[in-house]
Amino acid sequence: MTRYRGYLIDLDGTLYRGREVIPSGLEFVRRLEELGIPYLFFTNNSSRRPDQVAEKLRTFGYAAEGSQVVTSAVATAQHLKRDPEVSSVYAIGENGLITALHEAGLDWREDRPDAVIVGIDRGFHYEKMKTACLAIRAGARFFGTNGDLVLPTEEGLTPGNGSLCTGIASATGVDPVFIGKPEPPILEFALQRLGTSRSETLIVGDNLSTDILAGVKGGVDSLLVFSGVTTPEESRRSSIQATHTVDDLKDWDFI
Amino acid sequence: MTRYRGYLIDLDGTLYRGREVIPSGLEFVRRLEELGIPYLFFTNNSSRRPDQVAEKLRTFGYAAEGSQVVTSAVATAQHLKRDPEVSSVYAIGENGLITALHEAGLDWREDRPDAVIVGIDRGFHYEKMKTACLAIRAGARFFGTNGDLVLPTEEGLTPGNGSLCTGIASATGVDPVFIGKPEPPILEFALQRLGTSRSETLIVGDNLSTDILAGVKGGVDSLLVFSGVTTPEESRRSSIQATHTVDDLKDWDFI
Incomplete structure (x- = not known):
């Protein structure tokens, strides 16, 4: 071997x-x-920042540092940073994604962003979905941090980011590019x-x-x-x- | 003819x-x-009650009464009322749908309802989506008032009820039965x-x-x-x- x-x-x-x-x-x-x-x-996972993931790992006894953690949020932000056609973004997501996009130096715009990025967001609501759909229909590219349809939780299988993306894809006719x-x-x-x-x-x-x-x-x-x-x-x-x-x-x- | x-x-x-x-x-x-x-x-349209639809029609000059209006919300509620396997429901929707379900005598339950009904809801959010998904995974039947993927508005084509339903279908593996x-x-x-x-x-x-x-x-x-x-x-x-x-x-x- x-x-x-x-x-x-x-x-x-x-x-x-x-x-x-x-x-x-x-x-x-x-x-x-x-x-x-x-x-x-x-x-x-795109909801937590790498340092937050490392902190969680340390509670289990793993000697983890943020620099050792690759999340779909950071991978997405870095992927977009290298794309010459993307300088402004609108995103649906939690702390991990929003921070990663900010740290990658991408500008935040609700109106006519170059790209829409969707990560899991337990604060997802209709207005966010609408803003994303109107931007995609106006020509923004559509990215999903990851395509997981469900999220295993103690309550059971709850909606994952892939399912938020499916709804937006249905309303726009545009499928997302997944990074995770x-x-x-x-x-x-x-x-x-x-x-x-x-x-x-x-x-x-x-x-x-x-x-x-x-x-x-x-x-x-x-x-x-x-x-x-x-x-x-x-x-x-x-x-x-x-x-x-x-x-x-x-x-x-x-x- | x-x-x-x-x-x-x-x-x-x-x-x-x-x-x-x-x-x-x-x-x-x-x-x-x-x-x-x-x-x-x-x-x-499932968002308005029949009397509200009639009122809107009267502002245009139509001599409409609520009794002359058939909405997908009322059709859905009456369809469920006649279903012997459905006595309790959880619904995502606006005034038109919630009122129609109430008037049909269906009990409201978030936990283990017999059926989940989804109509357009500009107040849609993750917790509602999660409640619907957990109920469907626990065996509730899944109905959509209508399958329209987009809603034409003055802002453009915004997400329609069909797109809310697509997200829930993705997260549960269950497709809705549409009434409209x-x-x-x-x-x-x-x-x-x-x-x-x-x-x-x-x-x-x-x-x-x-x-x-x-x-x-x-x-x-x-x-x-x-x-x-x-x-x-x-x-x-x-x-x-x-x-x-x-x-x-x-x-x-x-x-």
Whole structure:
């Protein structure tokens, strides 16, 4: 087996489940540290800033810093920053997205922005949807931080960002470009940040249709762990196949 | 030409356009009165109560009463009232829908209602969407007053009820049953209210994909008037064909 020189690690379902840490996740990250292997935390969450994600990880016992966290919000903002056709944006989203767009130096405009960006927003309402739709109809490009249709919560499966985007797509006839997993842009951004090549890098996650598909689409090896969304049965039947699978991260052999 | 014994008349684009009356619409309704032909105002609007719709029509000069107005909200509420499996509802909507559901004697429940009903709601927000999604995932049936994806306003094409429904459908994997035009339930309800048979009735409207398609699906003749959404060119190219077409309602010969 290749020794991977860089790891991109999913969070919920991989390192913790809801409010509970996954102990073998702690051990997994500790081993990476011992071996001196670079890694990043790699999440579709766009609601929190990287420092807030790191803070949450520290409450579980992970020695995380904001600079080690790649969110779909930051990946989106950086993607737009490099786009010569985008200098002004209107966004629907929470703190993580709004801060990332601001830090990327993008101007905020409700009227005729160059791009509309939609991330999960528990403060979503009709006026925001209308502003986004009118801007897109006036020619703004339409981006979604990530396409997840649902958000697992303690109350059950609640609407995810993908479902907010579907409504706007219906009202405009324009489909969004998604940045987060499984789409390539977030992986490009993370690889650049991590500094390893595609063939040296491993994506680790619990979700076949986001984490593992990101690897398949991006030509990066993947490790599927059965501690979250995807079951071994679903994995066997799927057309999407991880490079490696383990029942638990403690089963992973780093060398 | 058959003399029709009952008319179902669309509003926006047929009897008025935005804030302007269509004068030949006034003359058209006056002729129906003179000839003693029963008619109803027949609209997908679910935001207003029938008496409010009638009041608006009177400001344009139409001698309308609430009892002559069939809205998608009232048709939905009456449809559910007759469904033995539905006694409690959770709804997203405005005054017209909420009042209609209340008048139909349906109980309001956020937790485990028998049905979720979605109508246009300019006060739509994430918590309402979440409540609807959790209820549908818990087994509630999902109804939409109408499937219009956009709402023409003075600001432009803003999100219509169909687009709110699309978001909820994405987040639940359940598609709504629509009651309004072009679906059959609103036509059933209107025919019953009007008291005429299918073959004696004429649907009048400006929109091929709602008014005229309702006629096609329901086996009722239709008159397409080119005073609103659909152009003569679109009509010629479409697979949906009205029984009759006129450029202006003044061109219609009642006898």
